[in-house]
Amino acid sequence: MLFRKAKNLVGLDIGSSAIKLVELKEGKEGTFQLVKAGLEVLSPEAIVDGAIMDSSLVVETISRLLASTGVKNPNVAVSVSGHSVIVKKIMLPTMPEEELSESIRWEAEQYVPFDINDVYLDYVVLDPGAVGETMGVLLVAAKKEKVDDFKNVVTQAGRLPALVDVDAFALQNCYEVNYGADPGRVVALVNVGASVMNVNILAQGQTVFWRDITFGGNQFTDALQKAYSLNFEQAESLKRGEPVAGQTAQTIQPVLTGVSEDAAAELQKTLDFFQATSGADRVDSIMISGGGAKAAHLEDVLKDKFGLPVEVLNPFRSIFTDDRAVDAAWLSEASPALAIAVGLGVRKIGE
Numbered sequence: 214m215l216f217r218k219a220k221n222l223v224g225l226d227i228g229s230s231a232i233k234l235v236e237l238k239e240g241k242e243g244t245f246q247l248v249k250a251g252l253e254v255l256s257p258e259a260i261v262d263g264a265i266m267d268s269s270l271v272v273e274t275i276s277r278l279l280a281s282t283g284v285k286n287p288n289v290a291v292s293v294s295g296h297s298v299i300v301k302k303i304m305l306p307t308m309p310e311e312e313l314s315e316s317i318r319w320e321a322e323q324y325v326p327f328d329i330n331d332v333y334l335d336y337v338v339l340d341p342g343a344v345g346e347t348m349g350v351l352l353v354a355a356k357k358e359k360v361d362d363f364k365n366v367v368t369q370a371g372r373l374p375a376l377v378d379v380d381a382f383a384l385q386n387c388y389e390v391n392y393g394a395d396p397g398r399v400v401a402l403v404n405v406g407a408s409v410m411n412v413n414i415l416a417q418g419q420t421v422f423w424r425d426i427t428f429g430g431n432q433f434t435d436a437l438q439k440a441y442s443l444n445f446e447q448a449e450s451l452k453r454g455e456p457v458a459g460q461t462a463q464t465i466q467p468v469l470t471g472v473s474e475d476a477a478a479e480l481q482k483t484l485d486f487f488q489a490t491s492g493a494d495r496v497d498s499i500m501i502s503g504g505g506a507k508a509a510h511l512e513d514v515l516k517d518k519f520g521l522p523v524e525v526l527n528p529f530r531s532i533f534t535d536d537r538a539v540d541a542a543w544l545s546e547a548s549p550a551l552a553i554a555v556g557l558g559v560r561k562i563g564e
Contacts, residue, residue, distance in 0.1 A: 220562050221239055221559070221562075222286075222288050222290040222375055222376055222560050223235070223249075224236070224553070224556065224559075225290065225291050225367065226291075226383075226554040227366070229406065230504065231252050231504065231550065232252070232278055233251070234252070234282055236248040236282075236284055236286060237559060243390075245390065245531075246533040249284050249538065249539070250539045250551060250554075251278050251282040253274045253278040255271065264359065265362045268365065271366045272370050275366060275367065275370040275372075279371075287371075287373050290558070292377065292382075292557055293360060294425050295359075298359075299324070299325050299332075299355075300352070300379060300423050301351075302351055303349070303350050303352055304349055305320060305347065305348055306348075307346055307348045310338075313338070318334060321352055321354060325352075331357055332355060333355050336353065355379070360377050363377065364377065376557075380404065380411045381411045381413040384402050384552055386559050386560070387502075387526070387559070388415075390559050391528060391530040392500075392530065392531075394415070396417045398415075398497045399414065399415070399493060400415045400496075400497060400499075401413075402502070403500065404501075404503040404506075405501060405502070405503035407430045407431050407505070408430075410425070410479070410480070412425070414487055422491060426480070426483060428475070428479045430508060432472050432475065432476070433508050434448045436471070436472050437452060437468060441460055441465075452469070470510060473514040474518075476514075477514050480515070484519075498521055498524070499515055499519065500525075501524070501526065502525065502528065502552035528548055528555040532555070
């Protein structure tokens with residue numbers, strides 16, 4: 214048992230508009246192979262603003278996804294984001310690990326705007342080998358209610374929630390597995406979900422800034438509903454490029470481009486704040502992912518806005534895929550939405 218290789222977890226990204234699943238198999242020297250992948254659309258009333266409102270719908274969708282993909286691994290990793298999650302880098306006097314583990318709760322009370330009894334806490338020491346009077350600690354606090362809700366739907370679907378991560382860090386894992394960590398570049402990772410954009414800025418190979426922005430793919434749907442008097446389902450179909458009520462992908466471009474410009478403006482505020490507070494003088498490139506990454510020329514709008522290289526992150530760039538396991542055409546279309554699930558799928562039991 215002591216020498217048994219740690220098992221990978223099934224990455225399950227429970228989003229507001231869809232639930233995504235990725236199962237990977239680790240090979241030699243940190244390489245990965247895709248075993249299973251799938252996506253099931255989730256009813257919009259099931260999860261609102263990142264909070265589970267109808268757990269039965271979520272459980273039903275997870276169960277359907279597990280059945281359609283044929284995943285047998287019982288161990289699942291999920292992630293959370295939004296206002297219920299606080300991530301802060303704090304500076305503390307240098308101390309041994311045992312002392313830090315005892316004092317972190319008291320230290321956290323100064324930085325977490327929730328009752329400390331209502332949150333789960335975790336932390337990691339940054340640059341643990343550094344010598345000095347102070348040390349950087351990455352502190353994470355998540356409301357117990359939200360974490361427990363996500364764990365409960367996994368349990369009710371018959372699986373074990375073995376790990377709970379944060380969306381922004383799962384995105385970082387996905388990026389590093391596929392692109393490596395370049396200490397000489399400052400990269401902004403932006404995951405465009407249905408209701409939230411997760412931003413994680415990497416410099417010197419580490420997270421230096423993170424923020425969840427309340428803006429996502431739902432804004433595109435809302436704009437189409439208002440512009441053409443459509444219901445939610447019609448607007449979603451139109452957003453995917455299907456003709457609806459006399460409108461086509463070509464005729465709706467001005468509306469969607471306007472929303473992409475709004476998204477770029479929100480991201481601009483975040484990058485401006487990062488540069489003002491971190492002392493950083495630049496961001497070298499932007500990588501976008503998530504279900505909204507391909508929406509309405511968002512990539513082109515961001516390039517024009519920031520004058521930077523912008524690329525849609527490929528979560529399978531360095532992961533071996535086999536057409537016999539997952540349909541290549543489907544994977545190509547769905548891959549931007551699977552980034553967080555991939556980042557969860559590279560995790561192992563006990564990490």
